Amino acid sequence: MEVAGLPYHSLYDPQREARKIYAGEPIEKADVILHFGWGLGYSGDVLRERLKPSARVLIFEPDEHLFELFSDRPDSHNVLQDRRFKFVVGSQSCQFFNEWGLDACQETDEFLWLTWPAAYQIHGNLADKLRKNFNIRLRDRAANLLTYFNNGRLYFDNVLANLQYQNDPDAGHLSGQFKNVPVNERILSGRRACEEICRTHAEGRAAPAH
Numbered sequence: 001m002e003v004a005g006l007p008y009h010s011l012y013d014p015q016r017e018a019r020k021i022y023a024g025e026p027i028e029k030a031d032v033i034l035h036f037g038w039g040l041g042y043s044g045d046v047l048r049e050r051l052k053p054s055a056r057v058l059i060f061e062p063d064e065h066l067f068e069l070f071s072d073r074p075d076s077h078n079v080l081q082d083r084r085f086k087f088v089v090g091s092q093s094c095q096f097f098n099e100w101g102l103d104a105c106q107e108t109d110e111f112l113w114l115t116w117p118a119a120y121q122i123h124g125n126l127a128d129k130l131r132k133n134f135n136i137r138l139r140d141r142a143a144n145l146l147t148y149f150n151n152g153r154l155y156f157d158n159v160l161a162n163l164q165y166q167n168d169p170d171a172g173h174l175s176g177q178f179k180n181v182p183v184n185e186r187i188l189s190g191r192r193a194c195e196e197i198c199r200t201h202a203e204g205r206a207a208p209a210h
Contacts, residue, residue, distance in 0.1 A: 003039070003066065008118040014042035021117065022046060030112035032105060033057045034134060036127045037119020038087070041070040044079035057085045060130060062123050064090040093126065097133035111138070 010017035022043070027033065027050040035047075038061040047057065061067045067089045070076055079085050088096050113131060120127050 003063070003118065003122060006118055006121055008039045008066075009042055014040075015046055018043035018046040022050070022114070025114060026110075026112065027051065029110055031055055031109040033112045033114060034060070034130075035114045035116070036060045036130060037062075037116030037123070038070060039066055039116065039118065040073060041076055041079055043116070044076075044085075048078065048082060051084060055084055059085060059087045060093045060096070060127075061087060061089050062093050062119075062126055093130065097130065097137055100137075102137055 027047065031052065031054070033047075033051075033055060035043075035057060038059050051057065061070075067087065071080065113134065115127055
């Protein structure tokens with residue numbers, strides 16, 4: 001089969017071709033696979049043989065006519081009925097990462113990007129754009145996780161500091177509030193103070209005096 005004058009799949013054994021293309025890819029370890037180019041889907045069963053039961057596969061096929069031809073093939077139902085697969089077809093491919101921010105993905109998920117060679121020859125600019133946008137999403141996700149971790153560490157550092165301070169029997173002379181106050185009430189007060197510190201720190205404002 002040819003698309004835009006280029007052979008999209010092997011004329012002799014397209015599944016063997018797919019196995020050869022995927023041979024060095026860590027498909028068994030991937031939690032989320034993003035696959036650019038699908039054609040007639042000869043790679044579908046090859047992927048299914050190696051996928052985790054919990055894996056998710058996003059297929060980007062920019063050519064709607066090709067996807068229709070794939071859907072009409074008698075053996076396409078193996079993939080179309082497999083809940084692990086999701087297809088993004090035609091113009092939807094261009095805008096996909098404007099709307100999808102790695103929803104439902106876990107912090108520990110392993111991502112794998114795969115590209116069908118013939119699809120890249122035909123739609124290389126789109127493939128590069130999608131991969132760039134995907135990398136931006138990953139970068140933003142990592143930055144958000146780092147911020148969350150740092151804020152969490154700040155919170156617990158302040159909790160510990162307040163507990164050490166408020167468990168000091170002489171701490172009351174500084175504020176007149178904690179002498180003779182039960183320990184559990186002192187802890188609650190310290191927690192509220194820490195939450196205020198963390199909240200104002202995240203907003204870039206100075207914490208109010210207590």
